[in-house]
Amino acid sequence: MSQTPYRVDVPLRWSDMDAYGHVNNVQFLRLLEDARVTAFEQWFGQGRSLLEEGVVVARHEIEYLAPLDFRHAPIGVDMWVTNISGASFDLAYELRDPEEVGTTLYARAETTLVAYDFATVSPRRLRPDERAALKALAGEPVPFRWRVRTS
Amino acid sequence: MSQTPYRVDVPLRWSDMDAYGHVNNVQFLRLLEDARVTAFEQWFGQGRSLLEEGVVVARHEIEYLAPLDFRHAPIGVDMWVTNISGASFDLAYELRDPEEVGTTLYARAETTLVAYDFATVSPRRLRPDERAALKALAGEPVPFRWRVRTS
């Protein structure tokens, strides 16, 4: 689909670098967490419906395409939705330079998130308003390259 | 294959918990990093051959199966090798309670690692001694459950 992804710019920290002098591979997932927190508030409202009271991470998949060094410019995180089922959805990401900085694509990733009812400690169905918000963000599958090679 | 996986016990930190009071999903990858650092020194020797001078992370995949709370007992990380190609290999993990603590399986994961020559800034072929060490750790594919559902 020709959906335009949702962009969140996430600032780096000097401490995101590891002893190799590059942003550490685990910190990429940390940057995605921050992008989600910002995006979910925009998508689902400040009542924290899906953000803090009702979603758990079930799965991550990430491919690293280029080394990222610390700089003061943020990293752009493009997000879209690749799958919606009864109680879960898949969120895709591309981490890339903001336009004014460059054109490098650093990583592709995908997270499976499960709607959760912390009161009953069990998954719950996505509500109609949540499904509507997610459908508006639907896009194509993530073109992972390594998964094919390793399966 | 009936290979016995290689076990490394990794201590948790109180700060691995996030605002939900559970070990944060990103910190699971941090625990895997520590397990790799310890294991690679055992597998490839202290000369840091593959550990610090010659390997980059190309890909992670992880599925979360049970919430993990901070405790003083370490988490057991079982590791085995699921694929070996010319310049890369796939490392599988299961994070589980040590026997004396319980029987919970918290997560399954897989990392693709590429042998790298930092002098020429390019991938390099695995050396025969590295291939031999990896072959001795060969095991079955990771039984990921979510990948099937989302593909």
Add this chain to the structure above:
Amino acid sequence: MSQTPYRVDVPLRWSDMDAYGHVNNVQFLRLLEDARVTAFEQWFGQGRSLLEEGVVVARHEIEYLAPLDFRHAPIGVDMWVTNISGASFDLAYELRDPEEVGTTLYARAETTLVAYDFATVSPRRLRPDERAALKALAGEPVPFRWRVRTS
């Protein structure tokens, strides 16, 4: 002195919170690190003279005055210089709400930084241009409250 401090706004991350749901006390030091990295580039130039090639942290002191919760608004870090000697200087900080957010003062801190020559692995004297930059930022001692009580 009535020096106006140098202000750097530092974004928070959701992961700065610990299991209590507040920004963790150790993460306050992480925020100060980020403020220094940004400020040093402004004060000493992008050649990284003092920033990355020539300064080590010798000491931190910090007092916590109010709990800080995660929010999308950054934290304002006011910085000034409280002491300059031959090879070191003291940097003072106050962490407070940006004007448009509130008036809370969250912490006061001070860091002793030593100019360092990594080539000779030893402290070095501050250069005249570095001293001039620091003198322009000179201000009053940090009004620590707990130090008096505990000494």
Add this chain to the structure above:
Amino acid sequence: MSQTPYRVDVPLRWSDMDAYGHVNNVQFLRLLEDARVTAFEQWFGQGRSLLEEGVVVARHEIEYLAPLDFRHAPIGVDMWVTNISGASFDLAYELRDPEEVGTTLYARAETTLVAYDFATVSPRRLRPDERAALKALAGEPVPFRWRVRTS
């Protein structure tokens, strides 16, 4: 006083290193947090009396004496109590090599901790059993070197 300090060994993580290749100065405070969590459970019991339900960090002071590199051996954290008042106490630390590793002293630090009643959101007096546990750990003031120079 000739009190023998309480020793907790804290494992390092590879990720404690920053881009300089040394354990980052902020991570030293993280190691102290872990040492406190372990020690408080020993000192005050697993009922989490002071550990998780009733203490907040009011102040840190730390001096760095030697660079610490990542290694598989843990860092030894010696702890003792330097001050006890109605609602707070000061905890001193020295971070040093375990005996079998070496004799380097890496840092000295001190934390002021305030007993806190989260139900009433206010400081509370130390209980007699808490005071007794702390008195048994009483020791001499921390011989900070930089504080004198900077005051």
